[in-house]
Amino acid sequence: MRIRDYRPSDAPVLAQLYARSVRGIGPRFYSAEQVEAWAARAPTVERVREAYGDGRVALVAVDGDDRPVAFSDVETDGHINFLYCAPEAAGQGVMSALVDVLEARALALGHPRLHVEASEAARPFLLRRGFTLLARRDLKIGDVPIHNYAMEKWLVPAARLNRA
Numbered sequence: 001m002r003i004r005d006y007r008p009s010d011a012p013v014l015a016q017l018y019a020r021s022v023r024g025i026g027p028r029f030y031s032a033e034q035v036e037a038w039a040a041r042a043p044t045v046e047r048v049r050e051a052y053g054d055g056r057v058a059l060v061a062v063d064g065d066d067r068p069v070a071f072s073d074v075e076t077d078g079h080i081n082f083l084y085c086a087p088e089a090a091g092q093g094v095m096s097a098l099v100d101v102l103e104a105r106a107l108a109l110g111h112p113r114l115h116v117e118a119s120e121a122a123r124p125f126l127l128r129r130g131f132t133l134l135a136r137r138d139l140k141i142g143d144v145p146i147h148n149y150a151m152e153k154w155l156v157p158a159a160r161l162n163r164a
Contacts (some may be wrong), residue, residue: 001069001094003101006058011048013068014060018042024087030146037144051081057105061089061098068092074106082117086144100130103155104149112156117148126151 017044026035039116043051052058052073061070070085080102085095106114117137118126127133134150 001062001063001089001092001097003059003061003098005054006060006071006073008049008053010060010068011045011052013082014048014071014082015043015045015073017068018082018084019102021084025085025090025121026119033144034141034146037141038146041141056081057102057109059098059102059105061085061094063089070098072098072102074109074111074114077108078114080114083118086129087104095125096129097108103153107149107155110139113152113154115150115152118151119148123149123151126153129153 019039021033021041022042023126026038030038054075056076059072060068063069064071068086069089071085073081075081083099085098103114114131116122117128117132118131123133131151131153132150136147136149138145138147140146
């Protein structure tokens with residue numbers, strides 16, 4: 001497994017990987033109705049290409065055959081928009097390796113802080129990685145109630161002190 005920059009040719013696989021991740025990992029944490037509402041929000045191929053063409057850091061973890069097994073990004077304000085792993089790659093250190101590179105790239109670009117809306121699945125992983133839980137967010141996808149968590153991680157501790 002290796003981490004590389006996103007390529008436009010990855011977009012179809014990433015759009016599918018999003019939905020596979022939600023449907024394959026989500027049922028451990030959310031109801032069937034919640035999982036389907038969330039999976040229905042999977043980005044289209046065009047949306048992936050549009051989002052990942054805007055200058056953000058966009059990284060893909062690939063297997064030995066260069067097939068994507070996980071992906072993530074950091075927008076220009078330090079927001080992590082996508083953080084998804086193929087169900088068959090979960091628990092194998094792929095996300096840790098991906099987030100290591102993501103954090104290093106964000107820091108190199110001058111982002112003192114990362115922030116994210118994390119699922120129940122991502123919350124314990126991100127806590128172990130040094131993210132702080134800010135708040136539970138209760139929301140609806142259509143008529144389906146669901147929740148996630150606002151979380152952050154300061155990459156430059158002194159920046160946190162200067163924030164006030």
